[in-house]
Amino acid sequence: MKKFLVIGNPIEHSLSPVLHNYWIKNNDIDAIYEKRKLNENELEKLISQVREKKINGLNVTVPFKRTIIPFLDELSIEAQKTQSVNTIYLKGNKVTGHNTDIIGFETSIKKLDYNLNNKKVLILGAGGVVPSIIFALIKMKVSKITISNRTREKAENLKKLFENIELTEWGVVPNFDVIINATSLGLKKEDKINLDFSSISKNKFFYDVIYNPAETNFLKNGKKLGNIALNGKLMFIYQAFSAFKIWHGIEPDVNENVIKLLDR
Numbered sequence: 001m002k003k004f005l006v007i008g009n010p011i012e013h014s015l016s017p018v019l020h021n022y023w024i025k026n027n028d029i030d031a032i033y034e035k036r037k038l039n040e041n042e043l044e045k046l047i048s049q050v051r052e053k054k055i056n057g058l059n060v061t062v063p064f065k066r067t068i069i070p071f072l073d074e075l076s077i078e079a080q081k082t083q084s085v086n087t088i089y090l091k092g093n094k095v096t097g098h099n100t101d102i103i104g105f106e107t108s109i110k111k112l113d114y115n116l117n118n119k120k121v122l123i124l125g126a127g128g129v130v131p132s133i134i135f136a137l138i139k140m141k142v143s144k145i146t147i148s149n150r151t152r153e154k155a156e157n158l159k160k161l162f163e164n165i166e167l168t169e170w171g172v173v174p175n176f177d178v179i180i181n182a183t184s185l186g187l188k189k190e191d192k193i194n195l196d197f198s199s200i201s202k203n204k205f206f207y208d209v210i211y212n213p214a215e216t217n218f219l220k221n222g223k224k225l226g227n228i229a230l231n232g233k234l235m236f237i238y239q240a241f242s243a244f245k246i247w248h249g250i251e252p253d254v255n256e257n258v259i260k261l262l263d264r
C-alpha cells in the first residue's frame with residue numbers, strides 16, 4: 001500500500017486527508033493519506049523516507065513550505081521562483097519539490113470565468129501562500145500587484161522574489177479591481193479586517209483564500225457593496241487535484257460531492 005502525508009504545524013484542521021482519501025477510494029487505488037504534525041528538526045528524516053520509498057508523496061503546509069527546501073534534491077521552476085513547496089514526490093531517484101498552489105489559484109479564477117488580464121490587484125497579507133498567488137497573477141497578466149501587510153518587512157521580502165510588485169502601508173487602500181485576503185483574519189468568524197472600502201465603486205472582485213468559514217466578514221462586506229466574492233475552496237481543491245495527478249497519474253473528479261466534503 002502506498003503512503004501519502006500532509007505535514008504542518010498545526011495540522012489538526014487540514015482537510016487534505018478527507019479529499020485525497022475520497023479520490024483514492026473512488027479510483028480504487030491501494031493507498032492511504034494521513035496528516036502528521038512535525039517539528040522542523042524532523043524534516044530531514046522525513047525526506048529520506050521519501051527517498052527510500054517508505055513514503056510515496058508529501059503535501060506541505062504552514063510553516064514548512066519554505067524551510068523544507070534545503071532537504072530536497074530538485075525543485076520545479078514554480079517552486080524555485082516562489083521559494084515555496086507544497087507537493088513532494090520522487091522523480092527518478094530525486095526527491096522533487098513542486099508548488100501546486102499556483103495552479104490551484106489560477107484554476108479557481110478560471111472556473112469563475114473571470115479575466116484577470118490587465119487588472120489591478122491588491123493583496124492583503126504576505127504569508128506562506130502569497131508568493132504562489134503573485135506567480136499566478138503574473139502568469140495571468142495582471143497590470144499591477146500591490147501588497148499590503150501589517151509587518152512591512154515581510155512584504156519587502158516578497159519584493160526580493162518579485163521585483164515589480166508594489167507595497168503599501170497596512171490600512172491604506174489604493175485603487176483596485178481585485179482584492180485578495182491572504183491574511184489569517186477571517187479564520188475566526190468574528191474576525192474583521194479594519195479597512196474602509198466605502199469609497200470604492202462596484203463590480204470589484206473580492207477573493208478570500210480562507211474557505212472555512214465559507215463566508216468571512218471580508219467576503220460578506222464585499223458582496224454587500226455589490227461586488228463579486230469567491231472563497232478559497234476551489235483553490236484548495238485544485239491544488240490537491242494537481243498533487244493527486246502527479247502522484248497517481250489520474251485526474252480526479254471535482255463535483256458537488258467533492259465540494260461538499262469541505263463543508264464543515
Ligand code: ATR
Nearest residue numbers: 063125126127128129149150151154182183184185
Ligand atoms: P506565516 O506568516 O507564518 O506564513 P500565514 O498564516 O501564511 O502565516 O500568514 C498570516 C498573514 O496574516 C500575515 O500576512 C500576517 O501579517 P504579519 O506578517 O504582520 O504577521 C497576517 N495577519 C495575521 N493576523 C493579523 C492581524 N490581526 N492584522 C493584520 N494582519 C494579520
